[in-house]
Amino acid sequence: MKEPNKGGGFWNNLRQGGMPSAIASMRGGESAQQTAQQMAFIRSLMREKRRPEVLHTPLSELETVIFDLETTGFSHQGGDEIMSFGAIRVVGEEIKEDECFYTLVNCGTAIPDNITRLTGISEEMTSSAPSLMDGLHNFMSFVGQRVLVAHGSAHDKSFLNAALWKTSKVQLTHRVLDTMMLARWLEPHRSNYTLDELLAIHEIPIEGRHHALEDAKMTAKLWVAYLRQISQKNQVETLGDLYAYLSRT
Template sequence: MKEPTKAGSGFWRSLRSGGVPSAIASVFGAPSAQQMAFIRSLSREQRRPEVLHYPMSRLETVVFDLETTGFHPQHGDEILSFGAVKLLGNEVQDEFYTLVNSKVSVPDNISALTGITQEMIDGAPSLIDGLHDFMAFAGRSVLIAHGTGHDKAFLNAALWKTSKIQLTHRILDTMMIARWLKPSLGSYGLDEVLEEANIPVTVRHHALEDAKMTAQLWQEYLRLMRHKQVDTLEDLYAHLSNF
């Protein structure tokens, strides 16, 4: 498996070499202006209708997780780290991880929970650097997370803060899929569904480790969905809408 992709990768450095109108660059600074232009370009045409008809075995997905300073982006909480795993069908292709410095202090209880300290954040890339490297990693893939409300809210807040756009990717929630596939489970937190699927818990509340475990959960659910005649993303949406 490849080493996790890092913020400031060669791919992103190559993007920074592109041209930006001087008027924009003079206002925002060249790196920020280019990052804004890039993330806006990624947001276009994310909901391509043809993706609905791809076989699940060919579907490009990025399973991701965020660690944050709290639960309320509308009240000033910010992203601390991004972790993600890219898959083609059920095969892992690549990994991504970065801390980010959103210029917000790390609460003591969050440091205790995540292991992320203020010193680590002070030396981390900026939010716009980490966010745009994550979005470059995600590309046009369908995004997957467990309990997507939290992660989507923080992504949207960060995208609006840095680039004045909203997330346009298709997003799947493994919690919702678990409720459909395992209706009698009772509790659908990540720990519970991992235990039910016999997936070993490595490190919880670490963005990359949680993303890797959720990716294993997605792989297991792909296997189960094949037995329910779920051949395409459209099939999955139809089942979830009926459920």
């Protein structure tokens, strides 16, 4: 493959936009070009404005991606990294069992023993896994412009934002809904809103806990359970209605 013209506008624009030093120092035209294309795709996806019309989408038709990340710890500021992405698509109340995404990521850092015991992910497994850029690009390709859903989304969103900034110097612009917030609104009497607790309450079998894809699948079932509760509320029909009610909690 012909090496790209690094004096051209595309490469200069990437540099002016803050190309990560790890990418700028890569050797080999083909790998550098592939990484630049991935970065350009992610930047393009994040530049797309949130479509206001999606707020008028009935919840019964809303396209979502329920996702989960497994990480080496709880603080990306402290050097913790993403180890795996897991996601599944849901349309309305229909879980698309055959439309799933999962990948390990070469996190490039030590994985504490307690995290390996919790997740089953070892350094040996991640050492041969795709790079963060590859994993993130493939994950965002799977997501597209769909609304994201996670449980306790602050953790996942912070790591996703850190990864987007590290690889592409952009921030997440997708709408993100949180099943924990839904639980607090719909079930305000509860004292515990952990995923395990809510799965048990809703009689959703707990299988493969702390595996990103399995957690995403279980969260998808919880999301659907809450959508069914919401459907009984006559005043909450669209995504915009849902945001309005959640803003009051």
